[in-house]
Amino acid sequence: MGIKDLIPWNNGGREIGTHRGAEANPFFTLHREMNRMFDDVFRGFDLAPFGSPRGLSGLGWPQIDIDETDKEVRITAELPGLDEKDVSLQIANGVLSISGEKKSESEDKARRFSERYYGRFERRIPLEDVDEDKVSAAFKNGVLTITAPKSAEAKNVRRIAINRNG
Numbered sequence: 008m009g010i011k012d013l014i015p016w017n018n019g020g021r022e023i024g025t026h027r028g029a030e031a032n033p034f035f036t037l038h039r040e041m042n043r044m045f046d047d048v049f050r051g052f053d054l055a056p057f058g059s060p061r062g063l064s065g066l067g068w069p070q071i072d073i074d075e076t077d078k079e080v081r082i083t084a085e086l087p088g089l090d091e092k093d094v095s096l097q098i099a100n101g102v103l104s105i106s107g108e109k110k111s112e113s114e115d116k117a118r119r120f121s122e123r124y125y126g127r128f129e130r131r132i133p134l135e136d137v138d139e140d141k142v143s144a145a146f147k148n149g150v151l152t153i154t155a156p157k158s159a160e161a162k163n164v165r166r167i168a169i170n171r172n173g
Contacts, residue, residue, distance in 0.1 A: 071105075071130060080137055082153040084130070091146040096153065098139050103132045103153065136160060 070085045084105055086094060094107040106129040114121040137155040144153045 069105075069128060069130070071132070073132065077157070079157060080134060080155045082132060082155070084151040084153075085149065086146075086151055087149040089149060091151075094146065094151060096144055098134070098142055098155075101134055101137075101139075103134050103142075103155070105130045105132070105151070105153075 072083045074081045074083070082103065086107065088111065089107060089109055093109065094105065097104045097106075107127070109124070109126045109128075111124040112122070134155055136158050138158045139155075142153065142155045144151060146152075
């Protein structure tokens, strides 16, 4: 594909219809092509562009990092603006569930203005070969850190030799 194929008004004879038979306006055509591209991109995320009420959950909020060593799995979740009472942790059948709700209200009586925001989230993380009874969590400055020590079975790792003769 050449660079000329990317220019909407230089589409190699492919005519894009305009309103009521008007001549092809390059700016109108560019506008429609840009709208179509944004619609295609956001259709893949299953959320409406810009300002969707589902926007935070669709984009993977909260941000979660998972770090695994030989001894433990450490999960860090960034939860700015939340307190530990707003977050719930559960582990069952090898799945860790982090859920919570963010509530924010602000009011400016001088300007007669108020704003409210409510948002729920839930993330499920599969954990294999961890000792579920020894999982611990700490919450400090909006960062939740979960430490899951690996079980004795997980520590027994056996190397497998690779044969050259396929």
